[in-house]
C-alpha cells in the first residue's frame with residue numbers, strides 16, 4: 363500500500379504556498395497577452411474531446427509544482443494500487459474496482475486472490491440477455507404485454523448514476539421504452555411515478571446494494587403490494603420484479619427469485635456503480651449495444667489515467683487544478699455548467715460522487731485534518747444559470763471555479779438554437795476571464811474584475827461512448843483529490859448517524875405520545891407533529 367502523506371508537510375505544498383503569494387493574483391488577461399501559444403500549451407485533445415485549461419490562473423510553473431505535489435503524495439502508486447485491486451478502501455477493507463466493470467480485456471484482476479474478470483463478464487452477459495429478452499418480447503408482463511416502462515427503485519448510488527445517464531442519453535432511447543426513477547421516501551415520488559405506469563407493461567428494478575435501505579425497501583414493498591392487488595398472483599412477481607444487490611438472501615426474502623437477481627460486489631462503491639448491474643435500467647432504455655459503448659468510453663479514459671504521465675493526464679490535471687483553487691485560493695465550491703439540456707441531473711450525480719467521497723475531515727492515519735477537503739458542487743444546465751446565479755459568479759465576492767461542458771453538436775436538429783447555446787457558453791467563459799475594467803464614464807457597479815477560472819470541456823457530440831468518457835474523467839478527478847488530501851474517498855460513515863437517529867424518531871412519531879426522550883428542540887418538533895397532524 364502507498365504511504366499516507368499529509369500534503370501540507372510536503373515540499374511542493376510549501377512551494378505552492380509561496381508561488382500563490384507571487385502568482386495567485388496575476389490576471390489571466392496578462393497571461394494571454396504575454397503568451398500567444400497559451401491555448402495550445404494548456405489545452406488537450408482526447409478522442410472526441412478538447413479540454414481547455416488555459417483560462418485558469420496558472421503558469422507552466424504552477425503546473426510543474428502541482429505535479430510535484432502529486433508525485434510527493436505518490437499519486438502514481440495510488441493509481442496502480444486501485445487498478446491492481448488492493449484494498450485501498452481500508453476502513454471497509456475493500457478493493458475499489460468499478461474500473462473492472464468496464465474492462466473488456468481478458469486480463470485477470472485479482473481481489474484477495476480471486477480473478478474477478480469472469481464474474482464481471484458473466485454478469486454483463488446476463489444484462490445483455492435480459493435486454494434481448496425484454497426488447498424481443500420473449501420476456502413479457504403477466505398478461506403477455508410488452509414491457510415498456512422500467513422503474514428503478516433505489517436511492518443514492520443506486521439511483522443517481524442511472525437516472526442521470528438515461529436522461530443524458532434521451533436521444534438514444536429504444537423505441538417504446540421509458541425509464542422512471544423512484545428514490546425519495548416521500549410518497550409523492552412514488553405516486554407521481556404510478557400515474558405514468560401500467561403494471562402489465564412495467565418492470566420494477568429493486569436496486570440496493572445492501573437491500574436494507576429504508577427508502578428503497580419501503581418504496582419496493584408498497585409497489586409490490588399495489589402490484590399484487592392488481593394481479594392477485596404471487597408467481598407474477600417474477601415477470602415484473604428484478605433486484606440488483608449484494609444481499610441475495612434479502613432479495614429472495616422479498617420474493618425475487620435467484621434468476622432475477624443481479625449482483626453488485628463489495629468492491630464496487632455504490633456511487634461509482636452504474637457500469638455494472640446498477641446500470642440495467644440504462645441498458646434496457648438505450649439497448650445493450652449502446653450500454654457497452656458507454657462502458658467502452660469510460661474504459662478508454664481508464665487506460666489514459668492508468669498509463670499517461672501525470673502532467674498529461676486529464677483527470678490528474680483537473681484534480682490538481684481543483685486542489686490549487688480549494689487549498690490555495692480557498693475556493694469553497696465548484697460550479698458545473700453543462701450546456702446540454704439532457705445533462706440536468708449531472709450536478710446531482712456529481713454531488714454524490716464528489717461530496718460523499720471527499721467530504722471528510724479525518725485523514726488516512728485517523729488524525730483530524732487542518733486543511734480544506736471536499737467542497738460544495740452545484741450548477742445548472744444551459745443558459746438557465748446565466749439568468750439566475752451567474753451574477754454572483756461574475757461580480758460576487760465568492761471565488762468559484764467553473765466547468766463548462768459543451769457538446770458541439772446537438773441531436774435535436776434546431777441549429778439556430780445550438781449556435782446561440784454555444785455562443786453563450788463561450789461568452790460566459792470569456793466574460794468570467796476578461797471582466798470589464800473601469801473606464802472614465804463607467805459607474806463602479808458595472809465593473810467586472812474578471813480573472814475567474816473556467817475549464818471548457820468540448821465534446822463533438824454526447825454519444826453514449828463520449829458520456830462514458832466524461833463520467834470516468836470526473837470519477838478519476840475525485841480519486842486524485844482524495845489521494846492528495848490523504849483521505850479515504852470510498853467510504854461514507856457520515857451518512858450513518860442520521861439513519862440511526864431516524865429510527866427512534868419514527869417510533870416516537872408512530873406512538874402518538876408526547877416526546878420527552880430527546881433534546882428540547884427535537885422534542886418540541888416531534889410534539890408539533892402530534893399537535894398538527896390531521
Ligand SMILES: O=P(O)(O)OC[C@H]1O[C@H](O)[C@H](O)[C@@H](O)[C@@H]1O
Nearest residue numbers: 518519520570571572575632857
Ligand atoms: O444501494 P444501497 O445499499 O441501497 O445504498 C444506497 C445509498 O445509501 C447510503 O446511505 C449511501 O449514502 C450511499 O452511498 C448509497 O449509495
